[in-house]
Amino acid sequence: xxxxxxxxxxxxxxxxxxxxxxxxxxxxxxxxxxxxxxxxxxxxxxxxxxxxxxxxx
Numbered sequence: 001x002x003x004x005x006x007x008x009x010x011x012x013x014x015x016x017x018x019x020x021x022x023x024x025x026x027x028x029x030x031x032x033x034x035x036x037x038x039x040x041x042x043x044x045x046x047x048x049x050x051x052x053x054x055x056x057x
Contacts, residue, residue, distance in 0.1 A: 004033075017041050 008016040027033035
């Protein structure tokens with residue numbers, strides 16, 4: 001089964017999580033991946049508390 005990791009690098013609060021969610025949505029629409037909602041990407045308690053993403057999906 002093919003597997004792809006996506007890493008997004010950028011400044012704080014510049015849409016990295018939004019971009020990653022959009023990429024998974026487009027791939028899901030094409031049947032190539034499972035869409036991951038914006039709020040599912042920032043799962044760790046520290047991320048939710050601080051409103052940041054520490055690790056990528």
